[in-house]
Amino acid sequence: MSLQYRYANKQDAAIIAQLINSAYRGESSRAGWTTEADLLTGDRIDPEGICEILDRKDSVILLCLQNEAIVGTVHVEKIGNAAYLGMFVVQPQLQGGGIGKQLMEKAESLVQAQWHVTKIWMTVISIRSELINYYERRGYVRTGRIEPFPSEVPDEFRLVKNLQFVEMEKQLA
Template identity: 35%
Template sequence: MNIDEYRIATVKDVPELVGLINNSYRPNGAEAGWTHESELIEGERINTQQLAELLEREGSTVLLGLNRGEIISCVNINEEAGAIYLAMLTVKPSCQNFGLGKEMLQLAEEYAENQYESSVFNLFVISERRELFDFYLRRGYEATEISSDYPANAGVGTPKINELKLVMLTKQLG
């Protein structure tokens, strides 16, 4: 499995992307890949309105990875206050374990380096997702002391456990 095309998402990609993201983060049944968080959070990760707003937000880009015209991966890049924030790194569950997450992360970093002034990359990981935490550490990200409560009122799902935390990881390029 490989990515044979990359492009920036547009509003017409929203329905397919919402399905990909929700199925990857909160799948039902046997479709779950290793990156899902269904045991920690229930409900949708994103809805159509949230994704459309994300695409329209200044400084926000969603990059897509396609295989034979099908969207199989995405990542969101946001520039805020002189730093780059990466979010929503997603790979279709049946396409996981082929290195596509690493590939999309590298593409996001390269894109951001070319588009923005900052070389500081930040992302947030659920503290209980140790395997995902370790994935980013292997890619040069470092844990910070910055953490926050899971945004239970942000419309991104409801925690199944109390005191779910997000931890910020950071990476300095160049």
Template identity: 40%
Template structure:
């Protein structure tokens, strides 16, 4: 079935939270990108999702197969770039190209609609080298700049002390 994209609408909240939490926990399939060994609990809840959408210009990009949600990513415009986060693919579909398609669509939006010159993201590079390698194969570079976690799940459910996020970036020029 052909995949297509659209932007988040208020009626998508429940399905989006279910998808992100399943991808994060590895539930609902045999996905490879889960963080169950690093975190306990849900990745996101309604309050956190809605607070992300309060940032001016921010959006969730949804990838659908027919009417079914296959994946998503969060985009937020920055001064000279865009932030990409919460890239999630339904576990049963991981490894089938959905994540690559979502990245391409997000890059298109930033480049063509926002006139952005780059995309930045934060990735658990030390404990998830396979995830960093996925992004590197798509042109994202590790920067050597790190930040601590600020999401609620990390504050309450971190299983591995000292986890950090590394900024990765891709030029769209």
């Protein structure tokens, strides 16, 4: 499996938003194991949101390509002396084949080389035990911090009430 990586630009925004939404929400997300379709409806992000992320200082979206097609994304952003990792997505039909592991390793290497950080962290919906387990197998540990689900997500998009995030982090070598 030959994968290539590059930074996203604003011209990629619509494709990135479509991939993220297809991996997390709606029926198409059920082809993979990262679906939030039983928890939330509506789009997770739109192209404008992608552009806002790309406009922020020390914020990049790394793309994973296979045969020139975008098959994975991950957002990393330097916050203080650490890096935040989010919107980690692999095309649902390709999940379970090792692309995610390689993409995560690439993102971790990138933040070390580019920002010289020694810690990377993320938030995961607390009831997504399969995702939490996946990240734990990759060296992430729960910090004990819990955050409320963002209030900007409308109640009508929430199929499950009282969602929370658990914070996870990994010390980088």
